[in-house]
Amino acid sequence: MMILNFLRKILEGMKMNRNEILGLVIRIVDDYFELQDIKEKGNEETVLFGKNSILDSMGLVTVIIDIESRFAEEDIEISLTSEKAMSRRQSPFRTISTLAAFIEEQTTTNGGNNE
Amino acid sequence: MAEELHLRAFEYEDLELINRWHNDEEINSMTGGAKRYVSSEYDKKWLEDKMLNNSTNIYCAICTKNKNKIIGFISLNTIDYINRKAYWGGLLIGDKEERNKGYATNATYLMLKYGFEELGLNKITGHWLEDNKVSIILGKMMGFKQEGKLKDEVYKNGRFNNVIIMSLFNDDFKFLKENFGGNEDEQK
Numbered sequence: 001m002m003i004l005n006f007l008r009k010i011l012e013g014m015k016m017n018r019n020e021i022l023g024l025v026i027r028i029v030d031d032y033f034e035l036q037d038i039k040e041k042g043n044e045e046t047v048l049f050g051k052n053s054i055l056d057s058m059g060l061v062t063v064i065i066d067i068e069s070r071f072a073e074e075d076i077e078i079s080l081t082s083e084k085a086m087s088r089r090q091s092p093f094r095t096i097s098t099l100a101a102f103i104e105e106q107t108t109t110n111g112g113n114n115e
Numbered sequence: 116m117a118e119e120l121h122l123r124a125f126e127y128e129d130l131e132l133i134n135r136w137h138n139d140e141e142i143n144s145m146t147g148g149a150k151r152y153v154s155s156e157y158d159k160k161w162l163e164d165k166m167l168n169n170s171t172n173i174y175c176a177i178c179t180k181n182k183n184k185i186i187g188f189i190s191l192n193t194i195d196y197i198n199r200k201a202y203w204g205g206l207l208i209g210d211k212e213e214r215n216k217g218y219a220t221n222a223t224y225l226m227l228k229y230g231f232e233e234l235g236l237n238k239i240t241g242h243w244l245e246d247n248k249v250s251i252i253l254g255k256m257m258g259f260k261q262e263g264k265l266k267d268e269v270y271k272n273g274r275f276n277n278v279i280i281m282s283l284f285n286d287d288f289k290f291l292k293e294n295f296g297g298n299e300d301e302q303k
Contacts, residue, residue, distance in 0.1 A: 036215065049256060050295045051224065056217040060256075061249045086255040091294040093256060 016107060022100040028066050029096060032059055042096055049093040060093070067103070078106040120221050122175035122189065122229070125166050129176055129185050134158040136187075136209030144272060170194070172204070177222045179213070186213040189226045194234065201230060203241030223257060224295050231288045238284050244269065245277040257295075258287040 016024070022044065029042035032055070040046075040054055047053045048060055055063065064080045071078045079085065085092055085102065092102030125133075136142055137153040153161075165174040174190040190204030206222055208214050230236045241259060243251050255261075259281035267275035283291075 049220075051221055053217055053220070056215045057219045057253050058215060058249055059217075060220075061252045064252070081252050081255060083260070086258075087260070089290045089293075091256070091290075094294055 016104070018100060018104050021103050021107070022096065024070065025067060025096050025100050025103070028063055028070065029055075032063055032066070044095065044097040044100075046096045048095060048099060049091060064093075067099075071103075071107075076107060078103055080106075119180040120218060120225060121178055121180050122222070122225055123178055124169070125162055125174060125176055125188070127162070129188075130155065130159055130162050132185060132209060133162060133188065136207060139209070142207060142209065150271070165190075174204070175226065177206075177208070177218065179218075184210075186210040186218060187222070189222050191226060191230050191234075191236075191239070194236070196234075199235060199237040201234075201236055201239050203239050205241070220253060220257075220295075223253075224291070227257065227283065227288055227291070231285045236285065238282055240280065240282040242268075243279045243281065244271070245279050251279055251281070254281050254283075257283065258291045259283045260287075 026042040026044075026046075029046060029048075032038075033040050033042070036059065038054065048055055048063070053060070068078060068080055080092075080099075080103070090098070092098050134153060134155045137151075137158060143150045165172070171194045172190065172192045173194065174188055176185045177187040177189055178185050187206065187208040187210065189206040192202045192204040194201040206219055206226075208219055208222075227239065230239055240262070241254060242265075243254060245251075245264070260283075261279060261281050263280045265278040265280065268278040269276045
């Protein structure tokens with residue numbers, strides 16, 4: 001349902017709001033947990049990067065690439081592995097919440113639509 | 116969440132596992148060096164060299180804290196104490212049952228912390244095969260920034276491969292420490 005809402009928003013040419021982005025990121029993380037048989041559920045505070053992360057290195061990169069792909073499929077350009085993202089003092093990859101905020105910032109900067 | 120790790124010096128008891136990992140096809144395919152067949156005798160000398168000559172090349176066993184079991188190893192190479200720089204020797208999680216548990220990033224963090232905070236390094240430079248996207252992205256997440264690319268630098272897997280050069284400076288490690296380690300110093 002979350003994915004359908006996401007796609008509907010895209011088709012309507014509307015920007016996703018923070019909660020919708022958050023939902024999508026949680027869904028992608030949960031998909032990875034399920035695939036890896038990890039008995040966890042993602043939430044805003046789920047740590048993605050750091051010593052308390054549930055994700056391993058491969059998992060984190062997989063999630064990031066998956067997020068980029070889902071947006072790219074809809075011609076929304078976001079680059080989570082850009083120099084800009086990586087060189088931030090506060091890493092956007094710390095938690096699901098910080099990552100969603102960073103994606104929202106990127107979609108706003110990039111127009112957030114198919115332009 | 117992964118079990119906590121610690122680093123320690125190599126011991127003779129690590130020889131069998133290290134030799135097995137040095138001959139592992141899958142591990143070989145992801146490392147920068149050429150594939151070689153390594154005898155246990157060769158690895159015994161290799162291990163002794165790492166145990167006894169450890170001032171400019173520091174190799175550590177990566178161990179789980181509770182079991183003290185070696186799951187891989189990690190190194191800093193060509194340490195230059197005058198210019199306070201070193202090369203990232205790489206990391207290997209040899210024990211396949213212990214992969215995908217977050218140990219690689221944790222071990223990397225511990226070694227970088229040792230390099231910057233104990234050895235007083237200012238810069239650590241690493242070389243990564245361009246095809247090794249996961250390691251490159253992770254390197255960038257840890258704060259490494261690309262300084263260059265060496266074209267057709269390594270002949271591996273039947274073709275020449277480009278190599279990406281990335282470096283991490285002490286100033287950027289401080290940011291990594293905030294993001295990765297949280298308030299670990301306050302917790303001690």
